[in-house]
Amino acid sequence: MSGSVPATGRPAPVGWDEAREAAHRAATPLRARQVPVAAALGSALAEPLHALVGIPVADRAAMDGYAVNGAPPWTVVASVRAGDGVPEPLRPGTACEIATGAPVPAATHAVLPYEHSQRVGALLSGDVEPGRHIRRAGEQCVAGEVVLAEGSVLGPAALGLASALGHDTVLVRTAPIVHALVTGDELLERGVPTAARVRDAIGPMLPGLTGWAGGRFDGITRLGDSHELLASALETIDADVVLVSGSSSRGPADHLRAVLEELGAELVVDGVRCRPGHPQALARLPGGRLLVGLPGNPLAAYVAFLTLALPAITALLGLPLPELEPGPALSGHESGHGSATRLLPVRVRGGELTEVPHSGSAMLRGVATADALAVIAPTGGVRLHPLPGASTGPGS
Template sequence: MSDLWSVDEHLTDILRAVRPLDPIELHLAEAAGCVLTEDVTAPFALPPFPNSSMDGYAVRVADVEGATEEFPAVLRLVGEAAAGAGAGELPAVGPGQAARIMTGAPVPPGAQAVVPVEWTDGRMTSHDEVDLAGEVRVFRPADPGQHIRERGSDIAAGSLAVAAGAVLGPPRLGLLAAVGRATVTVRPRPRVVVVSTGSELAAPGAPLAPGQIHDSNGPMLTAAAQRAGAVAYRADAVADEPATLRGALDDQLSRADLIVTSGGVSVGAYDVVKEALSQESTVEFRRLAMQPGKPQGFGFLHPGRVPLFALPGNPVSAYVSFELFVRPALRAMAGHPAERLHRRRVTARLEADAPLASPPGRRQFLRGSYAAETNTVRPVGGASSHLIAALALADALVEIPETTTEVRPGDQVTVVLLD
């Protein structure tokens, strides 16, 4: 292997090394965003009984046949079917009879359809205000089963409700609750600790001393980890002192499934991350054939073999590196299959005011703004890795291959969609 690692080689090495987290049982409220590791079948049908989809009246079809405004069907009320009523509480509907019924209420025995209250002269007011021993006039006919949700019309008993591998979003969690599950077995969301390094860093909101800048990587990478589906913690920035950094990293091991640092990975005299990880870790520092993000570190901390990503300190380099390498690793740890690890890529037409140069032998990732309606992408800002204001305007990366040194306006380019 050459001195430079390719983007693909580095990513392949990462995904070969990380492992999905062990499954655990969680309550539904804690399982949002997790990947299910078991098939869940419906122990009973949904709906479990025929019920009304409307407020109205439960009737026999023959009794309202031919009903019109001029010649309504006049039916005698025999009671009410309320939501939650048991079988013994439901009135039987015989010939010439009707029962008032609420949405979701069981259909009374003998009834074949529900006519909405708007088709009648009835009122869906409180029980005390309606004479349930009176009459109701129906102005339209009804077909068999009209406005009745049949038993099992949503899902049959014994059928698959949610398959293993599914990501548990709100609708799937709702379905799991509907089939009676209070807990599920899932792979947990990885816990990520983000640590910024650099004596020049001050906390956002703190006054800046001469030579200082605010820590932008910490909030940015923490948010990126959350967006990737992780539970993210941001630690305080650490000064350029190897022993202090190593102590800070060791302190975070109890709550970390993965650690991300930024800064201190190049070839300068104060590359604190390299020195701090020189012992009791397998972190390897590499140079990648990419721009931005050439210096990278990846390996495991001991004990516990917690994976650690050492990212460059410039904000654009850190963010691009996270999207390309850390995000797929997090999603692999969360149990996502290979096809769901990476950001979606599309081919789009480049809109630019002039040709864009790219260094030979380097895969370049330019920031861009993608327009789906025209399938075009326009570069945002320049190629420098400190331009965080331009990064904030980007929703895509323009990926230029190692073998391409120039792309022109109108060329087709690969676009990595970030949103």
């Protein structure tokens, strides 16, 4: 797609890869700000994280025991715990009782663990290897070294690392705020579905999908099939990304495109040549907010989130568009499907793909048990799209 087109001149449906790229281009990285390390969970670094000091700062004991100098036996002349400061240097034939994490005295040859030592009064003996059980200064990193690249998403371990390196704050792009509008007169929020009413299966998916993508889910607003209600909601919701489920096709209850035109929105993607999920949309609302229109069928909505919402959230975090790993051929789909990209739930076992049953546009049973989505190009090539709960993915 060469560029976005105003809603009054609707763009033609685009290919699946083209749609992902358009969604990524449509989002501008959020403004960076300094936040306390403890408040940065899930945010993306807006600059590389450097080590303010080497870790460890000094040679430290890796075990509880004795720092020793020379050959046994040794005379225990001191004792040091973590936080006591650096003890006096050891002379040959002497030892210092030491706790894990405490700085070792200068001239320490090794640390002898308690369980490998024999001590009678001040006299100590045991077998040691030179340099054993000592954490050397700078062995994890040296001062000034880049330990996390710009764009790294900060998980619990990364926050601990930043703190250990001496950082009180970090410069990050905080998680984009995502709000969902779930539309449909037929939807039940609770209870058993009937012939006339169905349970909402899309709303419960969106918080998890958003968190996995790196966004912060702000909540769900439920609307009936109403042009006026949808327009009012879109004018008032304050979020970086607004998800609208249902109302994205062209039936009598589908008001999204008319509302977007009325609001003066810029329609960037209007339909994607993929199955399922063709009637999805991406628009830029006045003021810069992004809107992703999700089809009303659950698996189609799931696919549309991965196609448009995931790349947009990724770009807001200042991250590159996730690349997909190539996969083996999938039996029955070697030649592709004309002009449409197929996205099929699959299991991955022993380097082979098996299509999961129950993978129709309205079905979640298949994808709920899948390892990945097989992205089958119109020409038949296969790539694998990770899913939440798999070992890899945007939020991992």
